Amino acid sequence: MNGARIFLGVSGGIAAYKAAALTSTLVQRGALVDVVMTSEAERFVTPLTFASLTARPVYTSLWDTPERIPHIRLIREADVALVLPATANLIAKLAAGIADDLLTAALLAARIPRILAPAMNETMYEDAATKANLATLRARGYETVDPERGFLAEREFGVGRLAGEERILQALERTLARRRALRGKRVAITAGPTREAFDPVRFLSNASSGATGIELAREAALRGASVTLMLGPTLLEPPAGVDVVRVTTASELYDAALEHAAGADLTIATAAVSDWRPAERSDSKVKKSGEALTVALAPNPDVLAELGRRKGSGFLVGFAAETDHHEKRAREKLRAKHLDAIAVNDVAGERGFGPGHNALVLLWGDEGRRELGVADKTTLAARLLDAVEELMRCS
Ligand SMILES: Cc1cc2nc3c(=O)[nH]c(=O)nc-3n(C[C@H](O)[C@H](O)[C@H](O)COP(=O)(O)O)c2cc1C
Numbered sequence: 482m483n484g485a486r487i488f489l490g491v492s493g494g495i496a497a498y499k500a501a502a503l504t505s506t507l508v509q510r511g512a513l514v515d516v517v518m519t520s521e522a523e524r525f526v527t528p529l530t531f532a533s534l535t536a537r538p539v540y541t542s543l544w545d546t547p548e549r550i551p552h553i554r555l556i557r558e559a560d561v562a563l564v565l566p567a568t569a570n571l572i573a574k575l576a577a578g579i580a581d582d583l584l585t586a587a588l589l590a591a592r593i594p595r596i597l598a599p600a601m602n603e604t605m606y607e608d609a610a611t612k613a614n615l616a617t618l619r620a621r622g623y624e625t626v627d628p629e630r631g632f633l634a635e636r637e638f639g640v641g642r643l644a645g646e647e648r649i650l651q652a653l654e655r656t657l658a659r660r661r662a663l664r665g666k667r668v669a670i671t672a673g674p675t676r677e678a679f680d681p682v683r684f685l686s687n688a689s690s691g692a693t694g695i696e697l698a699r700e701a702a703l704r705g706a707s708v709t710l711m712l713g714p715t716l717l718e719p720p721a722g723v724d725v726v727r728v729t730t731a732s733e734l735y736d737a738a739l740e741h742a743a744g745a746d747l748t749i750a751t752a753a754v755s756d757w758r759p760a761e762r763s764d765s766k767v768k769k770s771g772e773a774l775t776v777a778l779a780p781n782p783d784v785l786a787e788l789g790r791r792k793g794s795g796f797l798v799g800f801a802a803e804t805d806h807h808e809k810r811a812r813e814k815l816r817a818k819h820l821d822a823i824a825v826n827d828v829a830g831e832r833g834f835g836p837g838h839n840a841l842v843l844l845w846g847d848e849g850r851r852e853l854g855v856a857d858k859t860t861l862a863a864r865l866l867d868a869v870e871e872l873m874r875c876s
């Protein structure tokens with residue numbers, strides 16, 4: 482915690498007084514805390530309390546500070562943002578992308594990890610709207626420290642009581658440690674499909690969306706790495722704060738990958754590279770004749786094998802999308818292509834491609850194996866990087 486910069490958002494719930502106690506703990510542990518309060522939070526605790534504890538200005542409005550865009554500066558300078566307590570109202574605004582005060586605007590502009598500690602009446606917490614809003618925010622990368630069962634302000638027992646200070650501190654420590662893990666490291670990631678044109682309007686491709694590589698790039702950037710994402714054609718948006726190199730064909734990806742993986746500390750190859758391309762490309766649209774058409778395919782360069790040959794001291798992780806004998810085939814690929822680790826996913830069923838859930842297993846060496854479980858791709862990206870960082874420390 483020593484030297485960590487923490488953006489502490491306080492919204493208008495009864496538990497706002499606990500934010501003052503936490504601020505005191507954080508300051509005693511050497512953190513620099515910038516407190517931003519909603520106007521409703523000021524009804525529960527005064528800014529003076531936080532200003533006295535932090536010996537720093539406390540921010541309550543987009544408009545009353547002398548600087549022009551305080552929401553951007555505050556959130557950019559911090560290592561992590563924590564909202565405690567997070568009201569049902571604030572959670573709903575964040576899920577909808579509303580930015581009508583300093584706290585919501587800053588959180589929307591954040592590139593740093595964001596943690597929410599919700600606290601509210603049990604019925605508000607169990608309401609379908611709050612549940613859906615929290616699920617939306619988790620899927621977008623927010624972490625939550627879920628409330629506990631206990632005595633609530635309404636003199637009832639139930640779920641909704643702010644998580645205990647120890648759990649909040651652990652979540653902060655975990656996030657800060659992750660954030661430091663890749664600081665100063667260069668990470669190269671390939672993602673998405675490639676397209677191999679047959680004529681100006683038709684091409685050979687596959688169903689990859691690029692979501693896995695995009696989430697890995699986002700997570701690696703959050704952990705402090707400088708990230709280059711080589712991205713094939715996809716409708717998904719690449720994350721902010723990452724250098725994006727757009728590619729279309731396997732040959733373009735091959736050139737980009739060799740350039741950006743050279744000297745990278747970590748390369749992760751998630752792209753679904755087309756193994757073949759039409760041997761010939763027509764400059765004009767091939768006309769329908771009613772007859773069968775035979776298209777000869779030529780092999781594409783093997784991007785992953787070449788990255789393996791040129792690897793040097795960097796750590797190289799491949800991906801295998803298999804429909805059968807997953808782990809056996811993936812281990813063969815791991816050895817044949819000189820990878821340090823390989824993540825295997827099963828694309829036979831509904832999982833694998835697209836932005837939904839996935840199941841991953843990471844393999845390394847002769848017997849190394851870790852199940853990363855079934856989860857959304859944001860969560861899996863964090864688990865994969867946790868495992869890879871451990872392997873990099875041991876290698
Ligand atoms: C006495 C009192 C206690 C409240 N406690 C909570 C609470 O614990 N959690 C919550 O989500 N809302 C609580 N509310 C409702 C919020 O204050 C209200 O939704 C407000 O608009 C939140 O504003 P903010 O999210 O901008 O801070 C409480 C309201 C009152 C009057």
